Amino acid sequence: MTTVTDALANQPVVTNQPEMATNIEKIRELKETTQLSWFFAIRDIKLRYRQTFLGLVWAVLQPVAQALVALIILGRLIGVPTDNVPYILFAYIGFLGWTYIQRSFSSAADSLVSNPDLVSKIYFPRLHAPIGSMLPGFVDLAVGTVLLVPLLIFYNSGISLKILSIPIWLILLFLCAAVPGIFFSAVNIKYRDVKHIIPFISQIWFYLTPIAYTSTLVPDKYQALYRLNPATTIVDGIRWSVIETPWPSYWWVSILTLLVTLFIALSVFSKMEKTFADVI
Amino acid sequence: MKKPAIEIVDLSKSYKVSGTSVTSLGDAITRRFRKHEPEANTIWPLDNINLEINQGETIGVLGRNGAGKSTLLKIISRITKPTKGHCTTYGRVGSLLEVGTGFSRELTGRENVYLNGTILGMSKKEISEHFDEIVEFANVARFIDTPIKHYSSGMQMRLAFSVAAHLAADILIVDEVLAVGDTEFQNRCIKKMGEIENSGRTIVLVSHNMTVIERLCSRSILLEKGKVTYDGRTSETIDVYLGKTGSSSTIERPNDQQPFCLSTAKVDGINNDNTVNAGTVFKLTIEGYLNKPSKQFMLSAYLLTDTGQHVFDEFLPEEQCRKAQTSGKYKFDFLVPEILAPGRYRLGYWAQLIDQSWDVWEDDIAVFEVTSSGRAADGRILDLRPNWQVEKIRI
Numbered sequence: 001m002t003t004v005t006d007a008l009a010n011q012p013v014v015t016n017q018p019e020m021a022t023n024i025e026k027i028r029e030l031k032e033t034t035q036l037s038w039f040f041a042i043r044d045i046k047l048r049y050r051q052t053f054l055g056l057v058w059a060v061l062q063p064v065a066q067a068l069v070a071l072i073i074l075g076r077l078i079g080v081p082t083d084n085v086p087y088i089l090f091a092y093i094g095f096l097g098w099t100y101i102q103r104s105f106s107s108a109a110d111s112l113v114s115n116p117d118l119v120s121k122i123y124f125p126r127l128h129a130p131i132g133s134m135l136p137g138f139v140d141l142a143v144g145t146v147l148l149v150p151l152l153i154f155y156n157s158g159i160s161l162k163i164l165s166i167p168i169w170l171i172l173l174f175l176c177a178a179v180p181g182i183f184f185s186a187v188n189i190k191y192r193d194v195k196h197i198i199p200f201i202s203q204i205w206f207y208l209t210p211i212a213y214t215s216t217l218v219p220d221k222y223q224a225l226y227r228l229n230p231a232t233t234i235v236d237g238i239r240w241s242v243i244e245t246p247w248p249s250y251w252w253v254s255i256l257t258l259l260v261t262l263f264i265a266l267s268v269f270s271k272m273e274k275t276f277a278d279v280i
Numbered sequence: 281m282k283k284p285a286i287e288i289v290d291l292s293k294s295y296k297v298s299g300t301s302v303t304s305l306g307d308a309i310t311r312r313f314r315k316h317e318p319e320a321n322t323i324w325p326l327d328n329i330n331l332e333i334n335q336g337e338t339i340g341v342l343g344r345n346g347a348g349k350s351t352l353l354k355i356i357s358r359i360t361k362p363t364k365g366h367c368t369t370y371g372r373v374g375s376l377l378e379v380g381t382g383f384s385r386e387l388t389g390r391e392n393v394y395l396n397g398t399i400l401g402m403s404k405k406e407i408s409e410h411f412d413e414i415v416e417f418a419n420v421a422r423f424i425d426t427p428i429k430h431y432s433s434g435m436q437m438r439l440a441f442s443v444a445a446h447l448a449a450d451i452l453i454v455d456e457v458l459a460v461g462d463t464e465f466q467n468r469c470i471k472k473m474g475e476i477e478n479s480g481r482t483i484v485l486v487s488h489n490m491t492v493i494e495r496l497c498s499r500s501i502l503l504e505k506g507k508v509t510y511d512g513r514t515s516e517t518i519d520v521y522l523g524k525t526g527s528s529s530t531i532e533r534p535n536d537q538q539p540f541c542l543s544t545a546k547v548d549g550i551n552n553d554n555t556v557n558a559g560t561v562f563k564l565t566i567e568g569y570l571n572k573p574s575k576q577f578m579l580s581a582y583l584l585t586d587t588g589q590h591v592f593d594e595f596l597p598e599e600q601c602r603k604a605q606t607s608g609k610y611k612f613d614f615l616v617p618e619i620l621a622p623g624r625y626r627l628g629y630w631a632q633l634i635d636q637s638w639d640v641w642e643d644d645i646a647v648f649e650v651t652s653s654g655r656a657a658d659g660r661i662l663d664l665r666p667n668w669q670v671e672k673i674r675i
Contacts, residue, residue, distance in 0.1 A: 016358050017366035039398045047386050122382035123358035124399045277360040278295065
């Protein structure tokens with residue numbers, strides 16, 4: 001039984017008390033258990049594709065279908081201007097980003113209530129559940145990007161060094177979905193009507209984000225206000241790096257909002273976390 | 281010198297219980313404007329607990345339902361936070377609370393083993409090292425790549441126990457898991473827990489099986505209404521527990537205004553020393569207040585052996601249930617035939633107001649012993665006293 005003596009040598013000492021752990025302790029604990037987020041993510045990916053016949057096809061079907069519908073209605077019938085970029089290319093990139101945000105934030109919001117056994121019977125740093133549930137969206141995003149390549153070639157759209165900024169946009173995309181995702185995952189445990197609110201919020205959010213239209217359509221005097229929605233800058237930024245649409249104005253408003261709301265979401269989560277197991 | 285594994289200091293936990301629970305945003309908002317809302321009651325499942333458990337100790341926790349056992353285990357395993365005081369654990373804590381602990385129904389057995397290991401803070405490599413042992417012990421090799429939802433509850437429990445026992449937790453919390461599963465597996469579990477104890481790890485065990493507690497734990501505590509009322513050698517603690525719960529095999533209680541409240545439980549035709557002679561018919565009586573009229577009142581009485589095995593679980597027949605619909609005090613009784621083998625038996629009841637989705641159950645409302653001057657108990661439950669006949673049918 002050598003493993004036991006080894007384990008006893010560096011055993012963690014933990015005190016369970018009413019006071020909340022400090023943020024530093026929490027971050028350290030999260031870091032030590034990062035593999036848990038990956039595990040939740042891998043589990044979700046496996047589950048999502050295990051019982052579906054078409055598997056990965058579902059991942060791209062949604063943005064493709066939405067982009068096509070938008071092409072017909074907005075691009076052809078109404079004729080929305082798109083900063084001199086082919087409409088389908090413009091809309092497809094938008095829908096790729098949007099699909100990530102929308103799917104990830106709603107699965108994060110569900111991540112704790114859909115695992116009552118885990119929450120009420122095992123301890124783990126709870127934040128891993130919403131974080132882990134937002135990672136599989138990147139698989140969908142990657143598959144969707146594969147489809148983007150022929151579009152780029154077909155429309156003869158060159159690629160510049162701006163493409164190197166993509167990792168930054170992806171991190172921001174993740175954080176943007178994480179804000180409502182983390183917030184609602186906690187609130188959902190106490191108030192189950194959150195599940196009715198989520199489709200409603202995501203619909204409004206969709207219209208407030210330049211997915212099927214360009215943000216330049218918004219009058220200049222409202223631009224700063226418009227950028228309070230961080231998704232606007234992120235979607236514009238992704239397009240900027242891939243198809244050279246204009247750089248988003250007032251981008252810093254979005255970044256600031258993102259950081260402030262992220263802080264609020266994390267505080268709410270850590271405050272409500274204490275009673276998860278009692279309430280769920 | 282002994283090192284502590286778990287230190288519990290002035291630990292209390294409270295819950296707010298209101299007439300109706302707030303589960304929607306609408307409730308939360310309208311509640312603020314309602315004036316005559318019944319005030320939320322605070323209940324204290326744990327009330328100022330102090331306890332020190334040393335490394336390498338196996339400790340049993342005894343107590344009735346609602347005494348705070350589960351809450352205590354949840355705080356030790358950090359699933360929930362205490363309201364006051366603190367609990368410090370030295371080492372990795374693995375918990376096994378009820379069947380199927382932390383299993384994800386859609387995942388296969390293999391994936392769940394890795395999930396539980398990851399949650400315990402183990403690396404993939406460490407888990408892989410123990411994987412074969414785990415599967416072999418649980419005896420689920422054939423189903424290891426089948427989703428857990430297709431497992432029987434016995435299989436789930438076997439796997440859950442095996443994971444918790446083999447993954448290197450320094451402190452193992454086990455809540456009533458031995459209630460399911462066959463005797464052969466139970467014996468292996470008990471043996472395994474003995475090995476864990478010998479290897480210097482700590483076990484906290486809750487079980488209704490007194491024999492198991494007695495076999496594994498040298499020390500036990502008794503929890504009553506959230507307080508530790510006895511802490512000592514297991515045999516003493518069991519005597520205090522069963523003595524208290526079954527004092528002269530009768531229990532008398534005031535009406536607490538719950539929808540149904542037990543007032544008396546007794547065994548009629550019992551000797552002064554709390555025993556029943558084997559081979560006699562005796563009567564079990566339960567009296568209680570029905571404080572709320574109910575169209576679908578239901579009551580059952582069950583008998584457990586010392587080891588927590590069900591002897592019977594008898595529901596009140598429907599036409600009798602109909603006699604208990606209006607509020608008032610009722611008496612329920614029936615005769616137990618003369619078939620119980622010698623041994624200690626514990627009576628429990630389960631009352632339900634089905635139309636109001638309310639129920640209450642309690643073990644050990646009366647404890648008595650069936651004694652015989654003849655054969656010893658040796659683990660059997662029934663003495664059928666059959667009418668054996670011998671006939672010679674061939675020369």
